[in-house]
Amino acid sequence: MDLFNIIGVLEGRSKKDEYVVVSAHYDHLGLKSSGSDKIYNGADDDASGVSAVLALAEYFKAKGTNERTIVFVTFTGEEAGMLGSTYFGTQIDASNYVAGINIEMIGKESKFGSKTAWLTGFDRSDFGKIIQKNLEGTAYKLYPDPYTGYNLFFRSDNASMAKLGIPAHTFSTGPLDNDKHYHKVSDEAETLNVTTITETIKAIAKGTESIIRGVDTPSRIKD
Ligand SMILES: [Zn+2]
Known part of the structure; x- marks a missing residue:
């Protein structure tokens, strides 16, 4: 079976050889063998993230302030073992990649309340601190991943870039300890909070802007 990542590139203005990845995965779990509903829609996991990638592509294209090149990627095969992002990692020169977003x-309110998200691997680079600084003065707050026992930094596509040293982290609002639709056929669009999605996309746009503009460069991930 052939698998495909889907990639769009917005060339940077003055730093076109410095790349920032904005990504989410478009695959989910496929079909269930029995039951009246057999389709794993994956509305939250991870159509919500894909909607963010598309919205951010539109936003940054219209804004035109990206001094760095932005590589928008929707990855395939995340649920099957990060197949798409692992392949992506073999095709790039990581030293040219300054960040992975x-x-x-991001479709359900996080355990910290409305207008909040959390970031995996918060202490592994200063990426999260840059985002927090850029969100100062707004109502939106970014927290370190509260589910430290789940090892989430290594369980999503950011890991395929982080293991190459790229400060690549995952934004989420998922209430993982209390999400009855996680990896179920009931992960449907009706279960999502659209306000949470839009507020989080806006916060990611504002939070990452200084990196996109080439003002801030997060520290590399160490082994
Ligand atoms: Zn996922």
Whole structure:
């Protein structure tokens, strides 16, 4: 079976050889063998993230302030073992990649309340601190991943870039300890909070802007 990542590139103005990835995965779990509903829609996991990638592509294209080149990617095969992002990692020169902005499950309010998200691997680079600084003065807050026992930094597509040293992290609002639709056929669009999605996309746009503009460069991930 052939698998495809879907990629769009917005060339940078003055720093076109410095790349920032904005990503999410478009695959989910496919079909269930039995039951009246057999389709794993994956509305939150991770159509919500894909909607963010598309909205951010439109936003940054219209804004035209990207001094760095932005590589918008929707990855395939995340649920099957990060197949798409692993392949992507073999095709790039990581030293040219300054950041990875991965987005997973932003369709439900986080455990910290409205207008909040959390970031995986918060202490592994200063990416998260840059985002927090850029969100100062707004009502939106970014927290370190509260589910430290789940090892989430290594369980989404950001890991395929982070293991190459790229400061690549995942934004999420997922209430993982209390999400009855996680990896179920009931992960349907009606279960999502659209306000949470839009507020989070806006916060990611504002939070990452200084990186996109080439003003801030997050520290590399160490082994
Ligand atoms: Zn996912």
